[in-house]
Amino acid sequence: MKALVAVKRALDYNIVPRIRSDGTDVDIAGAKMSISPLDEIALEEALRLKEQNKVDEILVVSVGPAITQDVLRHGLAMGASRALLLEAESLLDQLGIAKLLHALVEREKPDLILLGKQSIDDEACQVGQMLAGLMNASQGTFASKLQLVNDEIIVTRETEAGTETLALMLPAVITADLRLNEPRFVKLPNLMMAKKKPIEIIPANELVTHLEPRIKRTQISPPATRPPGILVKDVADLVTTLNKSGALHS
Amino acid sequence: MSVLILAEHDGQHIRQSTRSSINAAQARNEPVHLLLCSDHADTLAHEAQHIKGVDLVLHASAKHFAHPLAEDIASLIMKLGNDYTAILAAHTPFTRNILPRAAALLDVGMISDVIEIISPNTYVRSIYAGNILVTVKSSDTLQMFTIRTSAFKPAENQERAAPVQSVSAPDPFKRTRFIDEVHHVSDRPDLSSAKIIVSGGRPLGDQFEALLTPLAKKMNAAIGATRAAVDAGFAPNEWQVGSTGCIVAPQLYIAIGISGAVQHLAGMKDSQVIVAINHDPDAPIFKVADYGLVADLFEVLPELTDALN
Ligand SMILES: Cc1cc2nc3c(=O)[nH]c(=O)nc-3n(C[C@H](O)[C@H](O)[C@H](O)COP(=O)(O)OP(=O)(O)OC[C@H]3O[C@@H](n4cnc5c(N)ncnc54)[C@H](O)[C@@H]3O)c2cc1C
Numbered sequence: 001m002k003a004l005v006a007v008k009r010a011l012d013y014n015i016v017p018r019i020r021s022d023g024t025d026v027d028i029a030g031a032k033m034s035i036s037p038l039d040e041i042a043l044e045e046a047l048r049l050k051e052q053n054k055v056d057e058i059l060v061v062s063v064g065p066a067i068t069q070d071v072l073r074h075g076l077a078m079g080a081s082r083a084l085l086l087e088a089e090s091l092l093d094q095l096g097i098a099k100l101l102h103a104l105v106e107r108e109k110p111d112l113i114l115l116g117k118q119s120i121d122d123e124a125c126q127v128g129q130m131l132a133g134l135m136n137a138s139q140g141t142f143a144s145k146l147q148l149v150n151d152e153i154i155v156t157r158e159t160e161a162g163t164e165t166l167a168l169m170l171p172a173v174i175t176a177d178l179r180l181n182e183p184r185f186v187k188l189p190n191l192m193m194a195k196k197k198p199i200e201i202i203p204a205n206e207l208v209t210h211l212e213p214r215i216k217r218t219q220i221s222p223p224a225t226r227p228p229g230i231l232v233k234d235v236a237d238l239v240t241t242l243n244k245s246g247a248l249h250s
Numbered sequence: 251m252s253v254l255i256l257a258e259h260d261g262q263h264i265r266q267s268t269r270s271s272i273n274a275a276q277a278r279n280e281p282v283h284l285l286l287c288s289d290h291a292d293t294l295a296h297e298a299q300h301i302k303g304v305d306l307v308l309h310a311s312a313k314h315f316a317h318p319l320a321e322d323i324a325s326l327i328m329k330l331g332n333d334y335t336a337i338l339a340a341h342t343p344f345t346r347n348i349l350p351r352a353a354a355l356l357d358v359g360m361i362s363d364v365i366e367i368i369s370p371n372t373y374v375r376s377i378y379a380g381n382i383l384v385t386v387k388s389s390d391t392l393q394m395f396t397i398r399t400s401a402f403k404p405a406e407n408q409e410r411a412a413p414v415q416s417v418s419a420p421d422p423f424k425r426t427r428f429i430d431e432v433h434h435v436s437d438r439p440d441l442s443s444a445k446i447i448v449s450g451g452r453p454l455g456d457q458f459e460a461l462l463t464p465l466a467k468k469m470n471a472a473i474g475a476t477r478a479a480v481d482a483g484f485a486p487n488e489w490q491v492g493s494t495g496c497i498v499a500p501q502l503y504i505a506i507g508i509s510g511a512v513q514h515l516a517g518m519k520d521s522q523v524i525v526a527i528n529h530d531p532d533a534p535i536f537k538v539a540d541y542g543l544v545a546d547l548f549e550v551l552p553e554l555t556d557a558l559n
Contacts, residue, residue, distance in 0.1 A: 016512065017378040026382060038494070094350070095359045122377055123493060124362040125346050129320065130354035138426040139320055141347050144487070154429070158487045160343045160442075161260070162433045166319075169425040178477060178494055179487065214359030219385035223376065226519065229540040235553040238525065238543050245540075247502040247523040248446075248469070248558075 001148075001170075002057045003046040004110035005080065006101055007039035009064055009071040010121045017121075019220055026121075026220070035071045038116025040078075042176040044183040045146060046114050047079045054148045057081045059108060063097050065089050069199050077186045077194035088204035093213035094122075098130035103207040105135060110171060112153065117142050117175040128175035138168035144179040252281040252305070254330060256323070256339040256348065257298060259288065264297050266443035267340035269404035272303045274397045277367045278336060281305040284412075285330070287323055287419070289316035295414050302408040312419035317431070321423035324351035329420060331356045331392060336370075341396035341497075342442070353394045361386055361395040363497075379493040379516035399442055400499035400520060434486040438463075441472045441489060445501045449474030449491055449518070450484075451508035453547065458484035461548075462506070465555045474498065476514050492517035507547045510535025527551075 060075035118125035132139035140155030339345035366374035475485035493516035503521035526539035
């Protein structure tokens with residue numbers, strides 16, 4: 001069984017994003033970049049399936065400029081079998097990414113496609129569902145538990161009211177939620193070894209010709225800040241203050 | 251032309267989040283059609299008809315909608331889609347599972363979690379856990395987007411009943427099979443529409459529900475939790491507030507033993523009044539709190555519960 005894991009290169013989650021001084025974009029120059037956390041969870045899950053001998057090949061894929069190879073190397077160090085970059089210099093929207101992944105899926109024919117449920121930067125929560133739609137395949141989004149049983153994948157997903165379990169025929173698209181697993185730490189020797197591994201590069205426009213984004217950013221700004229608050233001295237003070245503020249009235 | 255809204259319900263009632271999307275849709279000044287998918291439920295259609303701002307209810311009734319799959323609803327939306335100028339829904343786990351799939355089937359780019367509609371094709375949304383706002387513009391003729399529930403007021407009811415038209419559901423998608431679902435039963439109000447939320451973090455431990463429920467009951471509040479509390483198994487997943495959980499903006503949010511990580515703040519910093527109780531005066535939660543109490547939660551929580559009447 002073959003798994004394809006799509007990962008996004010994004011600002012590390014410990015770093016507070018700032019807007020560039022010219023006000024045009026988020027300042028990521030020199031900042032630490034990583035695999036977006038939920039994508040890392042997706043990759044970890046594929047690795048675990050491989051360790052259980054349910055999956056025998058893991059292809060880790062990313063879309064972006066040449067520099068994106070750094071997170072693919074990290075994916076190789078974690079244990080992916082192969083890495084592939086769909087090289088695109090300009091910014092794509094989610095539909096564009098989904099179309100590219102779809103074209104790659106047709107070429108690579110994976111049985112299982114795993115991604116994070118949303119990226120840490122855009123937080124759109126779209127690509128997995130879009131890809132599944134384009135493939136006319138089953139989708140198991142927001143997965144907190146996976147089990148491969150015969151030719152099906154049993155997915156427990158987080159819903160608004162609790163959880164739901166579905167059985168999906170393969171090929172299927174899974175998007176990982178936070179509680180699917182805790183990704184492993186990568187050991188230094190593995191990182192060193194990953195440096196020597198090849199990364200296949202395919203220019204994005206060789207796979208899909210019309211990738212012009214439908215959705216474009218026209219403005220970027222910081223959110224409004226809250227006025228500073230006050231400290232109350234004890235519970236009685238808190239209750240009095242709350243009563244005065246009207247916040248307790250329904 | 252009209253706007254299509256995907257309704258969400260719990261089998262008994264249309265969710266508040268749907269009412270927020272109905273209000274958001276009014277910005278377009280076009281007739282609003284509400285798509286209701288269910289396996290029965292004249293009562294649901296009846297409720298839908300009487301929501302202010304709804305001009306037509308499209309009712310797709312099918313047995314397999316008892317446990318609706320994204321695959322099925324997305325193909326229904328695809329079938330209807332080209333008769334509309336916009337298709338929207340609230341950015342809830344249910345609809346955000348469906349709408350992107352439908353958008354891809356219709357070859358439309360989608361905008362998620364909109365907090366403001368500026369014009370018929372321009373929207374404001376937040377990125378990086380609420381740290382940055384962006385304005386985005388879509389060049390598609392058909393606009394597809396989800397809205398943040400807490401950013402739009404829910405539509406009220408009206409006397410007038412909008413007509414109901416039935417639409418046929420496509421044949422069920424055979425490659426996905428529903429097995430079961432687990433609902434955590436709670437008598438607390440819904441997190442996404444509660445006026446008051448009492449929310450707890452990791453230090454509450456095994457006592458999470460035992461300590462927060464009495465306080466929540468007194469205030470008629472919903473209960474929220476941090477990721478750390480949910481990961482540790484102290485609170486169910488649907489209580490998680492934050493960038494990867496539920497985004498809320500109640501009248502009052504009381505954060506108890508919560509550090510205030512950006513991912514948590516993303517889910518609650520638009521609340522009207524924020525109270526923080528934490529024994530560490532340097533905890534980041536105090537930066538967004540209107541009223542802070544530096545204290546041990548195990549000491550003050552029972553006291554607070556007693557003091558409220
Ligand atoms: C990709 C990603 C997504 C995430 N999404 C979310 C999300 O949606 N929601 C979310 O909440 N988090 C999310 N997180 C996790 C987030 O970064 C924090 O780890 C988490 O919010 C911390 O939870 P906490 O405040 O309960 O725990 P802690 O960080 O352990 O903080 C506990 C706080 O309680 C205080 N405290 C301890 N004991 C007492 C006491 N006796 N009395 C009073 N105060 C006390 C401490 O001073 C501390 O400030 C996400 C993280 C990542 C990487």
